[in-house]
Amino acid sequence: MRLPAQRGELLARREDGAELHHLLWRLGPGWRVCSSAVLGGGIGPREWILNAQVPGGYPRMDPDRHLAEIAAAAHLTGHGAGLLTAADVTAYTTADDGDVHATATCGLGVRGWAAAPAEGTGGPPRPGTVNIVVTFPVPLTDAALVNAVATATEAKVQALLDAGLDCSGTPTDAVCLAAPEPGPETGAAEPFAGPRSRWGARLARAVHAAVLEGALRQP
Numbered sequence: 001m002r003l004p005a006q007r008g009e010l011l012a013r014r015e016d017g018a019e020l021h022h023l024l025w026r027l028g029p030g031w032r033v034c035s036s037a038v039l040g041g042g043i044g045p046r047e048w049i050l051n052a053q054v055p056g057g058y059p060r061m062d063p064d065r066h067l068a069e070i071a072a073a074a075h076l077t078g079h080g081a082g083l084l085t086a087a088d089v090t091a092y093t094t095a096d097d098g099d100v101h102a103t104a105t106c107g108l109g110v111r112g113w114a115a116a117p118a119e120g121t122g123g124p125p126r127p128g129t130v131n132i133v134v135t136f137p138v139p140l141t142d143a144a145l146v147n148a149v150a151t152a153t154e155a156k157v158q159a160l161l162d163a164g165l166d167c168s169g170t171p172t173d174a175v176c177l178a179a180p181e182p183g184p185e186t187g188a189a190e191p192f193a194g195p196r197s198r199w200g201a202r203l204a205r206a207v208h209a210a211v212l213e214g215a216l217r218q219p
Contacts (some may be wrong), residue, residue: 003138003180003186005026005095006025006101006135006178007025007094007101007103007135008023008024008025008049008051008092008103008133009023009024009025009026010022010023010089010090010092011023011024011074013070013073013074015086016172018052018181020052020055020089021040021053021088021089021090022050022051022052022053022054022070022074023050023051023089023092023103023105023133024048024049024050024051024076025049025133025135026047026048026050027046027047027048027049027135027178028047029045029047029078030130030154030178030180030181030183030186031045031046031047031178031179031180031181032045032046032139032140032145032178032179032181033045033046033049033081033176033177033178033179034142034145034148034149034176034177035049035081035083035174035175035176035177036080036149036174036176037049037081037083037174037194038063038064038067038070038081038082038083038084038173038174039063039064039068039081039082039083039174040080040082040189041081043142043145043146044079045079045181046078046079046080046081046178047076047077047078047079047080048071048076048078049080049081049082049083049133049176049178050067050070050071050076050078050079050080050082050083051082051083051084051085051103051105051131051133051176052066052067052070052072052082052083052084052085052089053084053085053086053087053088053105054066054085054086055086055098056086058084058086058114063084065083066084067082067083067084068082070082070085081176083131083133083174083176085105085107085129085131086107086129087105087106087107087129087130087131088105088107089105091105091215091217092104092105092188092214092215093105093106093210093211093213093214094210095205095206095207095208095209095210095213096206097203097205097206097209098198098199098202099136099137099202100134100135100136100137100199100202100203100206101134101135101206102132102133102134102152102203102206102207102209102210103132103133103210104130104131104132104133104156104207104210104211104213104214105130105131105136105214106129106130106182106211106214106215106217106218107129107130107170108129108130108167108218109129109163110129110158110168110170110171111160111165111167111169111170112167112170112171113167113168114168114169114170115163118201122140123188129170129172129173130156130169130170130173130174130211130214131173131174131175131176132152132156132173132174132175132176132202132207132210132211133175133176133177133178134148134152134175134176134177134178134206134207135177135178135179136148136177136178136179136180136199136203137180138179138180138186138187138190138199139179139180139181139182139183139186139187139188139189139190140177140179140189140190140193140199141190141191143191144189144190144192144199145177145179145193146189147192147193147194147200148177148193148199148200148203149175149177150194151193151194151195151200151203151204151207152175152177152203152204152207153169153175154195154204155195155203155204155207155208155211156169156173156175156211157169157204158207158208159207159208159209159210159211159212159215160211160215162208162212163212163215163216163218165169165215165218180212196214
C-alpha cells in the first residue's frame with residue numbers, strides 16, 4: 001500500500017528581531033530518512049524534517065544546536081533531521097511524480113562546479129543553499145536510499161544546466177529523503193532507486209521539476 005504524499009508546512013518564527021521561515025514535515029513514527037542534514041543526518045528512523053532559513057552571513061558555529069533549538073520551539077519531539085539555508089524559504093518549489101513529492105529551496109548566489117581546484121576549508125559547513133527534501137510513498141532499502149541520493153543529485157544538476165546555469169550546484173547543498181518503514185501496511189522495501197528504476201525515475205522527474213522552477217526564478 002502506498003502512503004499519501006507528505007508535504008512540508010511553511011511556518012514563521014522570530015530570531016534576533018528578524019522574521020524568518022522554515023518548512024516542517026511532521027512525519028510521525030514509522031519513517032526512515034537518509035540525508036546529509038547537519039542535524040540527524042545519515043540513515044535511520046526520523047519523525048520530522050526541518051528546513052530552516054537563517055540570515056545571510058550566518059555567524060553561528062553550532063548549526064546542529066541551533067536546529068535543535070528551532071525544533072524545541074516548534075514543540076517537536078523524537079528524532080528528526082534538520083537543514084539550514086540562507087535562501088528565501090517562502091520561495092520554495094514543489095513537484096510530484098507518481099506520489100513521489102519533492103520540495104526545493106534554491107539560492108544560487110554562490111555556485112560553481114563540484115570538482116574545483118580550491119581546497120576545502122575543513123570548517124563547519126555554511127547553510128545549504130539548494131536544499132532538496134523528498135518523500136516516497138513506499139519503503140526503500142538502505143542501498144536504494146543511498147542510490148536515491150545520487151539520483152536526486154543528478155536530477156538537480158540536470159535542472160541547473162537546463163536553467164542555463166554554468167554550475168553543478170553550490171558548495172553547501174543538502175538532500176533529505178524520507179520513506180516509510182517496511183511492514184504489513186507498506187509492503188517490502190524497494191531495492192532500487194536509480195534513474196531508470198520505477199521509483200528512481202519518479203524521484204528524478206520530481207526533483208528536476210522542483211529545482212528547475214526554483215533555478216529559473218533566480219535573478
